[in-house]
Amino acid sequence: MKIDQIRAANLRRLAKNSNNQTEFAKQLGISSPYLTHMIGPTPYRVVSEKGARKFEKLLNLPFGALDIPVDGTTPSYISKFELNNIIKRLGEELGPETKVSATKFAMLLTLALDQPEKIKQLIALMLE
Structure with missing residues (x-):
């Protein structure tokens, strides 16, 4: 939709x-x-x-x-608001001391967009 x-x-x-x-x-x-x-x-x-x-x-x-769809379907987009929240959560979880390349951050963001509830696990996997 x-x-x-x-x-x-x-x-x-x-x-x-x-x-x-x-x-x-x-x-x-x-x-x-x-x-x-x-x-x-x-x-x-x-x-x-x-x-x-x-x-x-x-x-x-x-x-x-x-x-936000009310019929339970998954939208084929992400709003600016949602994107901002996911980027903010990624930054908070990574912390100011963590050094991540732009490529790794882009990969993390792509994965987080698909599964925002798993941000902590995604970061742990990417930084291993």
Whole structure:
């Protein structure tokens, strides 16, 4: 599933849970027809990165919430937020004293993107 489809699906779900689509659109600061263009049965407008972050703020959702699939599928992308968190965790686990080449760090990052819950084990394997 592509990022624009995930964002549209999340907005669609939120719109269904609201009282009505017109009020939901007003809450997002857009018109009801514009919202329909993004989440209707045949959407022809995408929810951009900038738009998603704006909508999350207006809806009091956590940063990146609209990028998370709700149907259990794995997205075919990684958001900037997730990437930042994984890089930060890698840095924390490695510590300031650890010397790692750019190539090893790139390999670690690639593995961590696939299995972020195993960062400690991945580092241990790479530094052996």
